[in-house]
Amino acid sequence: GDSVTQMEGPVTLSEEAFLTINCTYTATGYPSLFWYVQYPGEGLQLLLKATKADDKGSNKGFEATYRKETTSFHLEKGSVQVSDSAVYFCALSQGGSEKLVFGKGTKLTVNP
């Protein structure tokens, strides 16, 4: 079945550091890809998405590019802030079913 693998955490960075969280997927067909963020005590919020190969999703300074050749969707941000501390989930969905398949999540802590 479809699956998502993302880098193990936790990740600890200093403010203004560069962030990369790796995500690769296994799926039949052409899934849509997502990054969700979960702040402490809250539900998941959609951060960005890409629906076809070579699409770049971006939001709030975060970016990820849908790479079909490497089946990857790595999350990047050039300069993290303390407020970015959260758990980040990579996910995919197949258009027909719409359900999301999530990676296990990566906890990011940004120190001032």
Place this chain on the structure above:
Amino acid sequence: DSGVTQTPKHLITATGQRVTLRCSPRSGDLSVYWYQQSLDQGLQFLIQYYNGEERAKGNILERFSAQQFPDLHSELNLSSLELGDSALYFCASSVPLDRVGSPLRGYTFGSGTRLTVV
């Protein structure tokens, strides 16, 4: 406020008991999804309803059941509870991604129900 309302926020119950979790989707969303989040399993898809009908089923135990009512709210029923059922249960709602004008938001999650089985 995401627009998806889940009640209760916290629930503590004993093994063998039965509980019902409730979800009201965002206005206009026809699909409701239930997910279980635990430390060891991560986020697991349980079940999806679309406009009152079951649409997709994931790793949902036979002790668990769900339904979506005509007003589109959904309930997840968990019975014969075991210690291992302790988890966060999330509900999400959505519009189809390919709908014209579909916003970035895609799926909207509620803040979850934390179930503790003792």
